[in-house]
Amino acid sequence: EAGVVQSPRYKIIEKKQPVAFWCNPISGHNTLYWYRQNLGQGPELLIRYENEEAVDDSQLPKDRFSAERLKGVDSTLKIQPAELGDSAVYLCASRLEMAGGSNEQFFGPGTRLTVL
Amino acid sequence: KQEVTQIPAALSVPEGENLVLNCSFTDSAIYNLQWFRQDPGKGLTSLLLIQSSQREQTSGRLNASLDKSSGRSTLYIAASQPGDSATYLCAVEDSSYKLIFGSGTRLLVRP
Numbered sequence: 001e002a003g004v005v006q007s008p009r010y011k012i013i014e015k016k017q018p019v020a021f022w023c024n025p026i027s028g029h030n031t032l033y034w035y036r037q038n039l040g041q042g043p044e045l046l047i048r049y050e051n052e053e054a055v056d057d058s059q060l061p062k063d064r065f066s067a068e069r070l071k072g073v074d075s076t077l078k079i080q081p082a083e084l085g086d087s088a089v090y091l092c093a094s095r096l097e098m099a100g101g102s103n104e105q106f107f108g109p110g111t112r113l114t115v116l
Numbered sequence: 117k118q119e120v121t122q123i124p125a126a127l128s129v130p131e132g133e134n135l136v137l138n139c140s141f142t143d144s145a146i147y148n149l150q151w152f153r154q155d156p157g158k159g160l161t162s163l164l165l166i167q168s169s170q171r172e173q174t175s176g177r178l179n180a181s182l183d184k185s186s187g188r189s190t191l192y193i194a195a196s197q198p199g200d201s202a203t204y205l206c207a208v209e210d211s212s213y214k215l216i217f218g219s220g221t222r223l224l225v226r227p
Contacts (some may be wrong), residue, residue, distance in 0.1 A: 045215065
């Protein structure tokens with residue numbers, strides 16, 4: 001079974017440029033997460049989708065960040081324009097949420113963004 | 117606001133030693149607690165998940181315990197090996213289905 005797929009793995013851009021990250025979750029997983037991980041820190045949630053609906057985007061900087069999950073499968077996270085402080089690893093995770101239980105999230109390898 | 121703290125931030129041990137990593141959280145209203153491993157430049161690999169109603173979980177040389185009332189979890193690694201060298205992250209899931217992570221413990225197992 002394929003895991004969570006992310007692309008690109010690395011991206012270097014100049015500040016003020018746009019950038020997009022793509023994630024394909026594990027087949028059948030209804031919930032998808034985008035996290036940002038700064039160096040030496042744990043990941044922090046940016047947005048959570050249940051199917052195609054964004055159910056928690058409270059920590060997404062909406063002035064420059066946007067995300068979509070069309071058809072409830074793969075997802076794109078965009079930053080426009082990028083700032084120096086956006087340099088981080090962007091992680092995607094997915095999970096099959098079931099009523100009455102909680103189970104583990106599976107993470108992709110991440111996209112390492114460097115903004116110059 | 118839930119806060120997760122991991123101690124120590126870094127740990128270096130000789131091969132074969134048993135070791136304990138600590139995780140504490142401020143709000144006991146959690147759904148579960150998960151331990152992850154992260155290798156340099158890689159994503160997170162789930163090691164163990166403990167439901168809020170459970171006290172511990174075991175997988176091979178790993179054992180994780182959970183004391184929800186005191187807001188603590190430990191990850192015990194038996195007979196450590198150089199291949200265990202990585203960053204270990206603890207995360208709790210809160211009532212909004214969000215994982216809140218600690219900053220991790222960087223483990224180095226010396227041959």
